Amino acid sequence: MSKLIKDGAIVDDTWTLLAKPEADAISAEVPAGQVIVPLSVWNAQKDSLQARTDIGVWLDSDESAEQIGEDAKRFPVIAVNFPLFMDGRAFSSARLLRERYGFTGELRAIGNFIRDQLCYLRRCGVNAFAFANSETSLEEAVKSLNDFQEYYQASVDQPLPLFRRRA
Template sequence: MPKLVKDGAIIDDQWALLAKPDTDADTVEVPTGAVIIPLSVWLAQKQHLSERTDVGVWIDSDESANDLAEDAKTLPLIAVNFPAFMDGRSFSNARLLRERFGFTGELRAVGGFIRDQLCYLSRCGVNAFRFDDDSVNLEEAKKSLEDFTEFYQAGSDQPTPLFRRRTA
C-alpha cells in the first residue's frame, strides 16, 4: 500500500486518486470506497456525491478553490495538485481553502512537488503529502517540515506576523 506523510507521521494512503476524465464529467462512474475525484466530476455530480462521506476532491493548478467555495466545509479531504514543482498556483489554492473557505479536513499536496517545498506548503495549510515518486525517502522528507522554526510572514499555521508577535 502506498505511503504518505500526514501531520508529521508516515501512514498508509487509504485514498485512491481518480484521474481527470477524457469524457464528460457527469458520465464518470465514481467507485465506492475512499476516492479523491477531480473538481470537474464533483461539480457535475455534486448533488449525488455530497451524500457520501468517502469522497474527496482534487483541484488542479489551473483551477480555482473559488469553484469549490462553501462545499469545502463538507468534504473530508481536498487535494491540491502540482503538475510540476515550478507551478506554485496550488499554494494559493491551499491557503484560500484554509483561510477563506474554512476547510478543516485533510489538505493534501499531490503531484510534482518536491521535498524542499514541504515546509512552505504546511505554512499554507497543507497537512498531508503524497509524492508522485514512490522512491522518495519519507523519513527524510518529513524532516523538511521543520526546516525553519520562525517565520516573518503570517501563514495559515501562524496568522500573526513576527513583528506583531514581538510587540505583544
C-alpha cells in the first residue's frame, strides 16, 4: 500500500485515485471502496455516485473550485492536481475550497508538486500530500511542513496577519 503525508504524519493511503477517462465520463467504471474520481466523472455520474459516502473528487489544474461549489461539503476528500510543479492554480483552488465553500475534510495535493511547496500548500488549507514521484523521502518531506515559523500574511492556517497578532 502506498503512503502519503496527512496532518503531518506518514500514513497508508487507503484511497484509490481514478484516472481521467479517455472515453466519455458517463461510461467510466467506478470501483467499490474509497475512490477519488475526476471532476468530469463526478459531474457525469452524480446521480448514482451521490448516494455513496466513499467517493472523493479531484480537480485538474484547468478546473476550478467553483465547479464543485457547495457540493464540496459532501466529500470526505478532495484532491487538487499539479500536472507540473510550476502550475500554481491548485493553490487557489485549495484556498477557495476551505474559505469560500467551507470544505473541512481531507484536502489532498496530488501530482508533481515539490517538497519546497509543502509549507505554502498547508497555508492554503492542504492537509495531505501524495507525491507522484515514488522516490520522494516522506520523512524528509514532513520536515518541510515547518520550513517557516512566522508569516506576515493571513491564510487558511493563520487567519490573522502578523500586525494583528502582535497588537
